[in-house]
Amino acid sequence: MSATSPDERKVVHVYDDIEEEDNHLPNWWLAILIGSIVFSFAYWFVYHTTGLRPTPLAAYRADVAALVEARIRANPTSPEAILALTRSPEALAEGEVVWRTTCAACHGQQGEGVIGPNLTDRYWIHGHGPEDILKAITEGFPTKGMPGWGPIIGPERSVKAAAYVVAHVVGKDLPGRAPQGEPVD
Numbered sequence: 001m002s003a004t005s006p007d008e009r010k011v012v013h014v015y016d017d018i019e020e021e022d023n024h025l026p027n028w029w030l031a032i033l034i035g036s037i038v039f040s041f042a043y044w045f046v047y048h049t050t051g052l053r054p055t056p057l058a059a060y061r062a063d064v065a066a067l068v069e070a071r072i073r074a075n076p077t078s079p080e081a082i083l084a085l086t087r088s089p090e091a092l093a094e095g096e097v098v099w100r101t102t103c104a105a106c107h108g109q110q111g112e113g114v115i116g117p118n119l120t121d122r123y124w125i126h127g128h129g130p131e132d133i134l135k136a137i138t139e140g141f142p143t144k145g146m147p148g149w150g151p152i153i154g155p156e157r158s159v160k161a162a163a164y165v166v167a168h169v170v171g172k173d174l175p176g177r178a179p180q181g182e183p184v185d
């Protein structure tokens with residue numbers, strides 16, 4: 001980066017005493033420019049066309065999915081596991097069968113409430129989190145008229161039924177049986 005002496009200067013344009021020179025771009029600058037272009041093509045080739053390596057976003061998503069799956073496997077009745085099942089059409093279909101055959105008689109076809117409370121409104125006696133729903137299904141409220149279904153339908157179908165209720169009943173806010181319990185946000 002030696003300073004250019006005045007006689008080597010190539011003035012190509014003068015305006016208002018301002019001189020525009022046409023100097024050779026410094027090599028270090030060109031090296032960065034060309035290096036960046038070469039790198040970007042290599043990066044594009046490796047990550048975006050051939051799939052030789054996953055993009056950082058894809059790698060991140062795969063890591064998160066693996067982590068969530070491991071946590072669900074470790075605790076299949078956790079709220080996280082129930083919420084994961086709300087994204088599985090197969091699990092929801094099985095849960096819907098349980099709902100129609102086991103729950104709808106007391107809670108209404110859509111959860112609007114008959115003998116049992118309206119499960120679509122904002123009012124809850126025992127809580128409306130995924131874990132509360134699963135507990136209600138598994139243990140029931142035998143002294144209040146709801147049998148516990150866990151021993152009858154088994155844990156797997158109980159979790160799927162909970163996922164169905166979370167995905168397709170809770171929050172629908174349908175008119176039906178009058179509110180019972182405390183309002184939630």
Ligand code: HEC
Pocket residue numbers: 098099102103104105106107115116117119123124125126127132133136137141144145146147149161165180181
């Ligand atoms: C024989 C009638 C009956 C059946 C069948 C039944 N329930 Fe219930 N359920 C009730 C009654 C009654 C209550 C109210 C309990 C109370 O007052 O504490 C209730 C309460 C609940 C609650 C808590 C509501 C709240 O406000 O906190 C949930 C959730 C629930 N049931 C889900 C289900 C699901 C899911 C099924 C199907 C697996 C089911 N119930 C089957 C009668 C029934």
